[in-house]
Amino acid sequence: MHFALTEEQQMMQDMAKNFAETEILPTLEEDEKAHKFRPELVRKMGELGFFGCSIPEEYGGSGFGFLEAVIIAEQIAKVSGSWRLPFNMQNHGPAVTVNHFGTTEQKERFIPGWVSGEAIGFFAMTEPDTGSNVVQMRTTATDKGDHWEINGQKMWISNAHTGDWGLLYAITDREAGHKGMTCFIFNPKETEGVVTSAIETKLGLHCAPTGEIAFDGAKIPKEAVLGEVGQGFPICMWQLNNTRIGCAAGAVGIGGGATEAAINYANERTQFGKKIGAYQMVQAQIADMVAEHEAAKLLLYRAAWLKDQGQPNQHETSMAKLFASEAAVHAASDGMKIFGSYGFSTEYPAERFLRDAHSLRVVEGTSNIQKLIIAGISLGDSENRV
Template sequence: MPVERVLPTPEAADLLELVRTMVDRELAPRVAADEERAAFPRDLFTQLGRAGLLGLPYPAAFGGGDQPYEVYLQVVEELARGWLAVGLGLSVHTLACFPIAEYGDTEQREALLGDLIGGELLGAYCLSEADSGSDAAAMATAATPTDEGYLVNGTKAWTTHGGVADFYTLFARTGGPGSGARGISCLHVPASTSGVAAAPPERKMGMSASPTASVRFDAARVGKEALIGQEGQGFSIAMAALDCGRLGIAACAVGVAQAAMDLAVGYARERRQFGRPIGEFQGVGFLLADMATQVEAARELYLAAARRRDSGQPFGVQAAMAKLFASDTAMRATTDAVQVLGGAGYTRDHPAERLMREAKVLQIVEGTNQIQRLVIGRYLSGHD
């Protein structure tokens, strides 16, 4: 059921209506089959790009949409409502473009940003490693300075779009052993670079159509122009990007929760037991009421954080809160949707079980929900 929204401009309302139409006509008819086949929908990302949706929050001067995060995130939500792999894919691509857009120099922005957000290219974000997930400062991938640029060696893990991306936003150690967070730098690495290769995709619980793979850098050489920002600035760039990325995950989570709620409400209206629709029974009605309240609250939480970002206010803690609450809401809503559908919800004939499997990853990516609680707790104790 369409969600009533208050949007800042008529243009934003038209944009969201375009996305809803795309979801209903292009995404919904194929999500089940493509997820079953683990088929990556690259053609849909090309469509998104040509519709101007891969660069929504970035400057129009470089081909972006000049949209506030308040609008961009609602587009992410709508896409995730139809197909999480696509909504999350847009969020990841936006995350991969963030360092050049925010920290790149004039030459880099003019040379690269237009192509990155123009619609034909797809990005990936290489931060995590097998032994450094939440502890990103412990990464081992090294970018050794050379006369021409950098020699990169190492492996990144859990890379969304690994193996299908056109470019990787890579965080690697340019400082020596023991340099910690201060020794990390950010590099732009085209996927065609010699020495860059992806492992086979991970076999995941959900989101099979979105490839997640380790990416190996084996004596991969990049020029000096690959460095984004200053040497040693990479960790702060990564953390700033993740604040934005967490809002993207929050929006994805609300989209999944909304889809689960729509499914449960529709079923509860149609399914009859004891002579009346099951939604009229208090046990089911209360589940639906809690679901609707939590989805609405999660949406308002990510929108409030987005408005803080749009107005130039600090928003990192609010992003952590939004990601935490929205992804927990998605897990709860999808679980309850399966319960409302009963035996039907446990079968693959209905999308409820797929939504439940997909919701779980949202409590893990862009910092686990335990890390979000740590961020919020540190802020409350005055140690942010």
């Protein structure tokens, strides 16, 4: 068992840390206030190879795997939870999924754009009335002979109104249950009958655009189907198992950022004649934050490593997402307490860490859903899968 990073992994970690501190951090406070998304940053991340993990080199891949991807994403999230999302929107979501299920033509056409950051990616699952129970989604795709007609609405979709190419999940046969869902590749900007709108009332992740996509008789070509008609549910579950690794990486990063900020503040702030880090109550808080952060990181790295080995990892992925997201909220909450009144100010990062951390308890399957998955596999009711 080797716990040390390889020389290449350390290099990628350092590169990601430097990128976050030089390209994201300098304008982050103002960007957060303005809810500003900068596509040029996605392209810069693509140029550095951040989105090429688990993608063959002929499609722009870096030759690295999920473990390297989470090492990079963690460093980005330590500075900004918002800017961790492109790893899911470009790499773990669309690119990796199309690489696994797509035709050669689809791979050649779409993956290079996502990997390079030239095409902003997304995936549309969630609806106003449907979250985790994806089989009950109401968006439909009707076969019209020479095209598919899409009707319905998607909500809480990252990059909904900024995305170029992404994945759409819709029902093609209501009576077929799990076999009645199909996945499509489509461009909302170039499809008639599609209207997108922004959601700007989120608690956190202010630099990550989120919105709605409405379909009213939208036409997409027959060749837009990813995999086979009726294969959408297993594709969806396979993708979620990958993007949840990305979410866990975001949680580990946010938790690490909150912990690091609290430690630095505890070593600087003086009360009653000594640094507040010298007080045992503060030490107890920091001890919990550090221990939970390190435990979350080990769970994350193991889930990613198993994925790279082609071994079942759903159990481990759900444990990583559950524990890391809860640990991130705990670290961010206690971090605010250590900062005192300054923790309540937007001039300090403590409050942003807490707002962003809460999102990871919800997205890509809530903490309660992760508990159901973990318990189901542990009790033998379902099998661990890749």
